[in-house]
Amino acid sequence: MGTDLDWLRAFEAVYGQRIRDNKCCATAVARMAGLQTPEGAPDLIRAKAIATFSRTGKVPDSLLGAPDRSPTAGPIGKRPKNVSAVEIQDLKEGKTVASKGQRIKTLEGLLAAAEVDPSVWVVTKSVINKWDGFIKTKSGKTRTVPLWQVKAWIARKPEFLKAPVQPVRHIPRKPSKPSKESTSTCVVIPDSQNGYRIHSQHKDRWEPIHDRRAWDLAVQLCQREQPEEIILLGDMLDLAPVGRWPIDNSVMGTTYTTMHELHWWIGQLRQAAPSARIRYLEGNHEHRIRRQLLDNMREMSGLRPVTDPDGPELVSIPRLLGLKDLDVEYIGGYPGAETWLWSKVRVLHGSTAKRGSGATVGSLIKDANASLIMGHIHRLELCGKTVTTAQGQATYYAMSPGCICRIDGVVPGSDPKRNWQQGLGIVRRTKRGKILMSLLPIAHGEMVHNGDLLSGSSRIEDIRKATGHKWL
Numbered sequence: 001m002g003t004d005l006d007w008l009r010a011f012e013a014v015y016g017q018r019i020r021d022n023k024c025c026a027t028a029v030a031r032m033a034g035l036q037t038p039e040g041a042p043d044l045i046r047a048k049a050i051a052t053f054s055r056t057g058k059v060p061d062s063l064l065g066a067p068d069r070s071p072t073a074g075p076i077g078k079r080p081k082n083v084s085a086v087e088i089q090d091l092k093e094g095k096t097v098a099s100k101g102q103r104i105k106t107l108e109g110l111l112a113a114a115e116v117d118p119s120v121w122v123v124t125k126s127v128i129n130k131w132d133g134f135i136k137t138k139s140g141k142t143r144t145v146p147l148w149q150v151k152a153w154i155a156r157k158p159e160f161l162k163a164p165v166q167p168v169r170h171i172p173r174k175p176s177k178p179s180k181e182s183t184s185t186c187v188v189i190p191d192s193q194n195g196y197r198i199h200s201q202h203k204d205r206w207e208p209i210h211d212r213r214a215w216d217l218a219v220q221l222c223q224r225e226q227p228e229e230i231i232l233l234g235d236m237l238d239l240a241p242v243g244r245w246p247i248d249n250s251v252m253g254t255t256y257t258t259m260h261e262l263h264w265w266i267g268q269l270r271q272a273a274p275s276a277r278i279r280y281l282e283g284n285h286e287h288r289i290r291r292q293l294l295d296n297m298r299e300m301s302g303l304r305p306v307t308d309p310d311g312p313e314l315v316s317i318p319r320l321l322g323l324k325d326l327d328v329e330y331i332g333g334y335p336g337a338e339t340w341l342w343s344k345v346r347v348l349h350g351s352t353a354k355r356g357s358g359a360t361v362g363s364l365i366k367d368a369n370a371s372l373i374m375g376h377i378h379r380l381e382l383c384g385k386t387v388t389t390a391q392g393q394a395t396y397y398a399m400s401p402g403c404i405c406r407i408d409g410v411v412p413g414s415d416p417k418r419n420w421q422q423g424l425g426i427v428r429r430t431k432r433g434k435i436l437m438s439l440l441p442i443a444h445g446e447m448v449h450n451g452d453l454l455s456g457s458s459r460i461e462d463i464r465k466a467t468g469h470k471w472l
C-alpha cells in the first residue's frame with residue numbers, strides 16, 4: 001500500500017495539475033497512468049480513484065488495497081528501464097503481438113522483437129500509441145519519459161502471397177471471328193427537307209435544299225447493309241411553299257418537281273434493298289399539307305377519287321409521292337405519328353427541341369421506358385439509360401441521327417450558324433433481343449461505314465434523265 005501511495009503522490013506531482021485544468025475523464029487518466037484491465041480495456045475504476053485524489057487530495061478506499069497494476073500496464077512505478085515486454089496471444093485466426101515501453105516504437109521493431117517470420121505471417125492490422133510516463137531516477141527524482149504501445153494483428157500468409165512474382169508475358173490476341181449469330185438491321189434516314197430555291201434572275205437555276213450527296217450515302221448504306229427495315233424519319237419534304245408563314249418567292253412553284261425527285265430517291269432505296277420493309281413517318285413539314293387542307297379547304301380533306309375509293313386521299317403525301325408503287329408504308333398523324341421497331345424501339349419524328357447539343361435526347365430519355373429514335377432536331381445525339389428492374393438490368397438508348405438536308409443555311413428558316421449535323425442511324429437487334437444503336441456522321445459528302453470511307457455523289461445526270469427536269 002505504501003508503494004502505491006508513493007506512486008500516487010509521484011503521479012499527482014507530474015499529472016495532477018493537468019488533470020485538474022483539463023478536467024480529464026477517467027479514460028484519459030487511465031491512459032496517462034497506463035492502467036488497463038486484464039482484458040486490455042482502460043481500468044476506469046482505478047483511474048477514477050486517481051482523478052479523485054488529484055482533485056481532493058484524499059486517497060480513495062477503492063485505490064487502497066486494489067490489486068497491483070498489471071506488469072505490462074502502464075509506465076508507472078518501478079519498471080525496468082528500456083525494456084518492452086512483447087506479449088503474444090493466440091486468436092481464432094492468427095495472433096496478436098503487442099509491446100509497451102520505451103524501446104519498441106515501430107511495427108518493424110515489434111515484429112523483429114517477437115521474431116515474426118515474414119515469410120509465414122502477414123500483418124492485417126496495427127496500432128501505435130505514444131504517451132508520457134514517468135520514472136524515478138537513482139537519486140529519487142521523478143522524470144517524464146515517452147512511452148509506446150505497438151500492437152499488431154498477424155495472420156498466416158495466404159498461398160497466393162507466397163507465390164513468386166513473375167514478369168508479365170504479353171501474349172498477342174488471336175484475330176476474333178465474327179459471331180455466326182444473325183442480327184436484324186434497320187437503317188434510319190432523317191430529315192432530308194427536299195425542296196429547291198429558284199434563282200431570282202435565272203429561273204432555270206434551281207438550287208436544292210436537300211443534300212444529294214448525303215442522300216446517295218443513304219442509298220449506298222442500304223445497298224451495303226441489306227437491312228430488314230428502312231425508316232424515313234420525317235421531314236423528307238420541306239414544303240416551304242405550303243407553310244403557314246410568309247415565304248420568299250424563290251421557293252414558289254417547286255413542289256411538283258420536289259415530289260418527283262423525292263420519289264426517285266425513295267425508288268433508289270427500294271432498288272438498293274428490294275426486300276426491306278420501308279416506313280415513312282410524317283414530320284411537321286409533311287403535316288403542312290394536311291393542316292392547310294383543314295384550315296383552308298376542309299371539304300377536300302379526306303376526299304378520294306371515285307375510281308379509287310380505297311387508295312390514299314387525293315391530296316396526301318402517300319398519293320402525291322406514289323408511295324404505294326414503291327411499297328412504302330406511310331405513318332401519318334403528326335405529331336402523334338409513331339411506330340415501333342421489333343416491339344422494342346419507339347420511332348417518331350418528334351416535336352421536342354432543346355437548346356444545346358445532347359440536350360434533347362437527354363431530356364427524352366429521362367422518362368423513357370424503352371429505347372427511342374427521333375428526328376426533327378437535325379443534330380447528332382445518342383445517349384443511354386440503365387435501369388434496374390425485377391428482371392435485372394436494362395439499358396435504353398435515345399438517338400437522333402441528324403439530318404441529310406443542307407446545313408449551310410439554305411434551308412428556309414435556317415442560317416449557316418445553326419447547330420445542325422448530317423448523319424444516318426443504324427439500329428441492330430441481336431438474336432437474344434439486345435438493341436444496339438450507332439450513328440454514322442456525314443461530313444462534306446463523306447461517311448465511314450465498316451471501316452470504308454464512302455463518298456456521296458449528287459447523281460444529277462441520273463436525276464435529270466429519270467425525271468425529265470433538265471433545269472435541275
Ligand SMILES: [Fe+2]
Nearest residue numbers: 235283284376
Ligand atoms: Fe421536323
Ligand SMILES: [Fe+2]
Nearest residue numbers: 191235376377
Ligand atoms: Fe426537320
